[in-house]
Amino acid sequence: MxxxxxxxxxxxxxxxxxxxxxxxxxxxxxxxxxxxxxxxxxxxxxxxxxxxxxxxxxxxxxxxxxxxxxxxxHQWNQLREEAIDTGMAKLAEAPDEPQRAIELLGTLTVFNRPDEAMDLASATLQSHQDDIDVQLGIGSWYENQGRKAEAESCFQRAIELDPEYPPCVRIAAINLLESGQPKLAAQQMESLRHPSENYEPALFLMLAQSYAGAGDHDAALREYAEVFANVPEAATDKAIRKQVKKSEKALGRPESILPRKGLFG
Structure with a gap:
């Protein structure tokens, strides 16, 4: 340094x-x-x-x-060339295996080769239009690159291929939450609730926040309570505790769903 x-x-x-x-x-x-x-x-x-x-x-x-x-x-440049050459060789050996293309896409991104990465992403999508995991994988890559329109196109295609596939359910639910429709999002998310192997506490915290933002504090507190039952440590997060207290205050609830934290709660 x-x-x-x-x-x-x-x-x-x-x-x-x-x-x-x-x-x-x-x-x-x-x-x-x-x-x-x-x-x-x-x-x-x-x-x-x-x-x-x-x-x-x-x-x-x-x-x-x-x-x-x-x-x-010079070491970084050598590492870059070796990694890219290896990734391209693996893809050439099995061009019909999209996972190899997605791995190479990650390598090109890490080593700051954006033009080549963009060309590879486009070609892979064109060759695997009906592969849901390709659509999701490259959609996530586009999202990380800040290319929202391309990401949404991939995600929409994935939902068309299989709307019941858990990652697609999650994407559709987040779209509803972001558009301020928590009730519809909750219906979409039923298959993802605990004890589903696809249960994701952060997603249900988003649902609780969306309910609170819409003024439905009862529903928000129900979602918070369910998350706390499954992930107790979530109730110790300062930001989450503040959101819960705000909903409880809006409803005038004397008892809190939050565990006490220290002498003063």
């Missing part, structure tokens, strides 16, 4: 080929913007770069804590 004292030491200069994405930082645990990029490493005097000390690849530069990983750029 660069270190300077009174303007003398080492410092990064420049930022080339950045890849910006959202992820969880291994250092601080925050879910935030991360950046990979190429940079120069210099010995500096009065913060002026004087002696180049090599080029570096920065990985996972956290916008919250600024911690990151670093490796020599």
């Amino acid at each position: 660069p270190t300077t004292i009174n303007g003398i030491g080492t410092q990064y200069y420049g930022k080339k080929n950045p890849r910006i994405y959202h992820d969880r930082c291994d250092s601080c645990g925050a879910h935030c913007q991360m950046t990979d990029y190429e940079t120069g490493y210099y010995f500096v005097v009065l913060f002026i770069p004087l002696i180049p000390m090599g080029k570096k690849q920065i990985l996972g530069d956290c916008s919250n804590c600024r911690r990151h990983r670093v490796m020599p750029l």
Whole structure:
């Protein structure tokens, strides 16, 4: 890591080929913007770069804590070429296996080859229009790239192929929640309730929040209570507790569904 004292030491200069994405930082645990990029490493005097000390690849530069990983750029380039060559060879061996294409898509993304990744995504979709897992996998990839229209097209095609497939049920439910229709979303989500193997507490917390946003605090508290029964630790989350208390206050409930936390609840 660069270190300077009174303007003398080492410092990064420049930022080339950045890849910006959202992820969880291994250092601080925050879910935030991360950046990979190429940079120069210099010995500096009065913060002026004087002696180049090599080029570096920065990985996972956290916008919250600024911690990151670093490796020599030539090693990163070698790793990139080897990984991409391996992925392309595997796909060439079995071009009809879409999972290999999706794996290569991930490799191209990590190594910041967006144009090639976009071409591969389009070609894979065209070759596997009736494969629901391809539609979901590449739809999720498009979503992570911020390409909402392409993602929605993939998800809609997946729902057309099998509306009862649990991931499709989840997508349809989230669409209803985002459009402010919690009652319809709840009907859609019945097959995903506990003890279904596809039960997802976060999804039902979204349902509770949507009910509360629509002013149906009774329904919201029922959903919160069900989540707490299945995932007790959810009731210790500060943000969730605040939402529950807001719904209880709106209804004038003297008793809370929240477990007591300390002397004052």
